[in-house]
Amino acid sequence: MTEPEDSAVSSGGASTPSNGSAARPSHYARIGGAESVKAAVGLFYDRVLADAELAPYFSAINMEEQRRHMVLMLTVVLGGPNNYAGRGLAEAHQPLDIPDEHFARVGAHLLDTLTELGVPADILDDVRATLVSVRDQVVSSGSSAGV
Ligand code: HEM
Numbered sequence: 001m002t003e004p005e006d007s008a009v010s011s012g013g014a015s016t017p018s019n020g021s022a023a024r025p026s027h028y029a030r031i032g033g034a035e036s037v038k039a040a041v042g043l044f045y046d047r048v049l050a051d052a053e054l055a056p057y058f059s060a061i062n063m064e065e066q067r068r069h070m071v072l073m074l075t076v077v078l079g080g081p082n083n084y085a086g087r088g089l090a091e092a093h094q095p096l097d098i099p100d101e102h103f104a105r106v107g108a109h110l111l112d113t114l115t116e117l118g119v120p121a122d123i124l125d126d127v128r129a130t131l132v133s134v135r136d137q138v139v140s141s142g143s144s145a146g147v
Pocket residue numbers: 054057058061066069070073085086087088092093096098102103104106107131134138
């Protein structure tokens with residue numbers, strides 16, 4: 001066998017291997033599918049809501065819906081079935097005026113959650129790359145880059 005070129009999730013999160021049957025299982029399958037993603041998203045939002053910097057964004061949000069959308073989106077990012085029917089990330093986030101710093105905190109909570117759950121390093125790398133690729137959709141385009 002030769003080195004696998006592991007860059008399944010390249011940009012935007014919607015890239016999926018052709019059918020997953022032959023060579024490698026998807027990240028989604030490797031971490032245990034729907035149940036694992038649901039558990040991860042549950043823990044992720046527990047962390048987000050416990051973060052005083054972030055909780056206010058969600059004060060008027062239906063968290064049940066929110067978790068459901070995030071489960072479906074993370075499923076796609078991990079190469080699972082695409083049933084995401086929510087709004088695009090820019091549409092959902094641009095009105096919220098999110099600065100870079102808050103984006104970084106949310107990203108860290110997600111990566112910390114997945115790390116704690118024992119998600120393998122190559123999957124974490126791909127999630128990290130996806131976070132980088134969606135940053136501009138989530139962070140307010142009015143906020144200055146860097147600081
Ligand atoms: C890091 C990447 C992020 C991803 C993948 C993500 C994903 C999502 C998804 C899938 C939705 C549901 C969209 C819909 O309802 O149609 C959503 C909504 C929302 N997100 Fe994010 N999000 C991210 C970052 C953030 C950050 C950094 C914040 C705040 C600091 C945030 C706050 C919210 C809020 C408040 C909503 C609800 C908006 C509304 O219902 O009007 N998100 N997000």
